[in-house]
Amino acid sequence: MSESSKSPKPLPLPVPTSADVARRAGVSRATVSYVLNNAEAVRISEPTRRRVREAAEELGYVPHAAARSLRAGHTRIVLLPTPHVPIGPLYSTFLNELQWALRRLDYTVVQYGSLGLSGDEAARAWAELRPVAVISLGGTTLSSHDVATLKRAGARAVITMGPVGVPGAHALVMDQQEVGARAAAHLVGRGRRRIGVVVPREEGMELFSAPRLAGARRVEGAEVEALPMAYSEESAAELAARWRGLRLDAVFAYNDEYAMLLMRALQDEGLRVPEEVAVIGADDLLIGRLLRPRLSTVRIEMPTGDHLASLVDRAVREPSEVTERHDLMTAEAVRREST
Amino acid sequence: MSESSKSPKPLPLPVPTSADVARRAGVSRATVSYVLNNAEAVRISEPTRRRVREAAEELGYVPHAAARSLRAGHTRIVLLPTPHVPIGPLYSTFLNELQWALRRLDYTVVQYGSLGLSGDEAARAWAELRPVAVISLGGTTLSSHDVATLKRAGARAVITMGPVGVPGAHALVMDQQEVGARAAAHLVGRGRRRIGVVVPREEGMELFSAPRLAGARRVEGAEVEALPMAYSEESAAELAARWRGLRLDAVFAYNDEYAMLLMRALQDEGLRVPEEVAVIGADDLLIGRLLRPRLSTVRIEMPTGDHLASLVDRAVREPSEVTERHDLMTAEAVRREST
């Protein structure tokens, strides 16, 4: 039997390469490359160009990214580690903006999950892709060792958005403390003193919740008490049931979702909002305006995707060794009816 | 000054390769490869193994994924096109499950956005990565041409989760029609006849909203009217203001978020829910239980991540040419107080 006979396996059909295109067009692989990349440095005759293009089209040729970047010595991959926790609409929208902006700068945005991996393993897995930049937003913290691994693998920019700066990384600080501080200050301004701060029981949120709590604590005139609570009706009801014993006159509930849950439970318990207890959330979700009373909140101004994208781009082109701190986030209390 | 003096450019430091490791350990590249991959076919002495491991550690060596897969002739990448619209918690959780399950099967999960790209461009961009499988969940539809492009680039499984089957793909049908049908049937069962169906004005949701509308239409005894509405208080208020003229006695509002928005607007307009108008949403969000009356909804049972992961795995190992239809989703109406 000759090589061209049917193989037993169904269709491990060969993926067309630039050599196939070259053969079909009757030119060399070099010419194929020139044509398909619109090389300026070299002039190729129009008829040849057409033949190459047609051949590529007919074969359904798509270049092999791995081979290309191997040869080039670098990629244009910007890696976004996927957060482990479900993300809210605020963050989700921001992420879309960011992707869009990066694409316009000709980067390839890749989200890479690391669910069952330890910090070190995750960093190695990311490094294998040789991303030119890594943007770690929320959920995942990068250790300075992780940052080193990534840089060694060629990452020109490592940006972290956690509450704390990481040595060696371009820290893009989202100061979550500010959120807690604004909430507490607002409550104090409304005459409240004994303030409960809801801390989610769910895993992976400490990164945000701890600074928010700390921020509330540092506000003058506020007596703060931490209140662990899970994102469920049962947990909220349980907390509400022992509310009167806590002797609090206000609560900052981590974010609007927890706030709504708790507020409802408090009302079901017969407590009047805001007379007996003021409630404030964070993130300014639309749904917060649907409850009665309308939920007061801390609105967070995210940096625009464009802004962050251009920051990345600059860092890639001119990787300065200094750790930079950028405060791109602002927070502001919005009073509605629950405080 | 020696070579170790400061170079003008900061640090375009070379990324360590397996050759560097080999040199440092005093062995060949082959040996490095054997050791680091725990090759069974070849026995390497323990001292050598140690020397190699140490050298790799000291250099912070991380293998180059592109080179590896180039040589291997295939990748273990499962590509998940990122949806263009913000995703809900339901989908978000499912996605995490799926990633986790795929990782356990030793696949590399990569989410790849395609925001500013046309369908064709997107398919090509994905194909460049040579993924072994593509799972398109919601938001993005694959044309049969896209599927062909991907298969030609070596994808052994292309799974789409849209409302319609795509030729050449393993269609994993999430029949959104069923959602609309369940909602309408529930309302008819509660004695309603003239049913409004809210259709989001936002881009990119037609893929889901159109089948949900169609599903409602096919229910016996229901007179259905489509109601375009944006996800904003203004749009909801505008719709509510002209409600009485519409002469509807019930509304299915696409999902719980739109339902809550509309229900609040209707109440503000002085309409009683459910006496004058029954309201039902979909997706069974927790927040739907916080409003009064509590929101009735259609609960959607997603397939488990494990299930889908093993489906992918089977398809990869044994790529059957037949287009399969799997109905992994079920929907069921949950009555609370708004209907």
Place this chain on the structure above:
DNA sequence: TTGAAAGCGGTACCAG
């Protein structure tokens, strides 16, 4: 204007 060939970083065959 086009072609031949080197080489990017790994892997795996075959010798030694």
Place this chain on the structure above:
DNA sequence: CTGGTACCGCTTTCAA
């Protein structure tokens, strides 16, 4: 048990 080496697909000098 270990080393030499061919090769994966693509880009890019250098020559013709």
